[in-house]
Amino acid sequence: DTGVSQDPRHKIxxxxxxxxxxxDPISEHNRLYWYRQTLGQGPxxxxxxxxxxxLEKSRLLxxxxxxxxxxxxxxxxxxxxxxxxxxxxxxxxxSPGVGAGGAEQYFGxxxxxxxx
Amino acid sequence: RKxxxxxxxxxxxxxxxxxxxxxxxxxxxxxxxxxxxxxxxKEPKLLMSVYSSGxxxxxxTAQLNRASQYISLLIRDSKxxxxxxxxxxxxxxxxxxxxxxxxxxxxxxx
Numbered sequence: 001d002t003g004v005s006q007d008p009r010h011k012i013x014x015x016x017x018x019x020x021x022x023x024d025p026i027s028e029h030n031r032l033y034w035y036r037q038t039l040g041q042g043p044x045x046x047x048x049x050x051x052x053x054x055l056e057k058s059r060l061l062x063x064x065x066x067x068x069x070x071x072x073x074x075x076x077x078x079x080x081x082x083x084x085x086x087x088x089x090x091x092x093x094x095s096p097g098v099g100a101g102g103a104e105q106y107f108g109x110x111x112x113x114x115x116x
Numbered sequence: 117r118k119x120x121x122x123x124x125x126x127x128x129x130x131x132x133x134x135x136x137x138x139x140x141x142x143x144x145x146x147x148x149x150x151x152x153x154x155x156x157x158k159e160p161k162l163l164m165s166v167y168s169s170g171x172x173x174x175x176x177t178a179q180l181n182r183a184s185q186y187i188s189l190l191i192r193d194s195k196x197x198x199x200x201x202x203x204x205x206x207x208x209x210x211x212x213x214x215x216x217x218x219x220x221x222x223x224x225x226x
Contacts, residue, residue: 033214042120042203042216043160085204091159103148103207105214107159 002026004108006092012114013082020078021111025094032075033105034067035091043091049075076084082115089113119143120206122217130225137220139204140186146157148207151182151189153200154219160203163189194224 005024013019025032030051035043045064048056051072064082069075079086089112093105124137129135141149149166164171166178166187172219177190191198202217208215 035216038149040124042218045213045215046211058213092209101165104150104165106162109159 001080004092004094004106006090006108008111010112010114011107012116015084015115016081018080019082019113020076020091021092021113022074023092023108024074025092026106027073029094029096029106031095031097032051032069032070033093033094033095034075034077037089037091037110040088046077049066079113084115087113087115103113117174118217119206119215120217122204123221124218124220126221126223128223128225129194131194131196134190134192135194135222136191137189137202137204137216137222139188139217140184141204141206141215142185143206143208144182144185146185146206146208148206149178149187150205151176151178152205152216153201154202154203158218160216191222194222194223196224196226199223 007022008058032049034046037043045058047067049069052069064080065108089110091110092108095105096102120141151163152160153163160218164173165176166180168180170179175192179188201221203219204217206215
C-alpha cells in the first residue's frame with residue numbers, strides 16, 4: 001500500500017498523559033499536513049510541513065501540541081498533558097507540492113484519540 | 117465569519133436524481149478549490165479539484181464563481197454509493213492553510 005499511513009489507529013489515554021502519533025506520507029510528497037476532526041465538523045488545520053520545515057501553525061494549536069518531520073519523511077504529532085477536549089480524530093495528509101495537482105491532498109486513515 | 121460555509125443538509129434524494137451543493141468562501145484571494153467525499157468514520161477522499169473554467173468527471177460537475185465567491189458540485193443520476201458527506205475545501209495559497217467546510221450530508225434512497 002503506497003498511501004498515507006498513520007499509527008496508531010486508536011488511542012485511549014487518561015487526562016494528563018502525553019501521546020504521540022505518527023504519519024508516513026506518500027513517499028514522493030514533500031508537503032505534509034495535520035488536521036483534527038470532531039463529530040459533525042470538517043477537518044480543522046493544525047500545521048503544515050514543506051519537507052522538514054514547519055511552515056505554518058494554526059492559531060488554535062496550543063503550546064501542548066508539537067509536531068516534527070525530522071528528515072522530511074514521516075512526521076510525529078505529540079500532545080502533552082492531554083485534556084478531554086483533545087478527544088478527536090487526528091488526520092494526516094500529504095500532497096506533491098509541485099506540478100499539476102500539487103495542492104491535492106491525500107489523507108491517511110486517522111488516529112482516533114479518546115481522553116478519559 | 118467562517119472561511120468556508122456549506123449547507124449541512126441532510127439531502128435525501130431518490131436514485132437517479134440530480135443534486136447540487138453550493139459552498140461559499142470568504143477570502144477573495146483564495147487560489148485552489150476542491151471537493152472531497154467522506155464516508156462515515158473514514159478519512160476524506162479527493163473527489164475533484166475545481167478549475168476556473170469548471171470541470172466534469174463522469175456524473176460529477178464542479179463550477180467556480182469567483183465574483184460571487186462560491187463553488188458548486190452537481191451530481192447527476194445519483195447512485196446509492198454516492199451517499200456520503202461532501203466537503204468543500206479552499207486554499208489560500210499565501211498561507212497554505214486549507215479550510216474545510218463542515219460538509220453536506222447526502223443520502224441516496226432506493
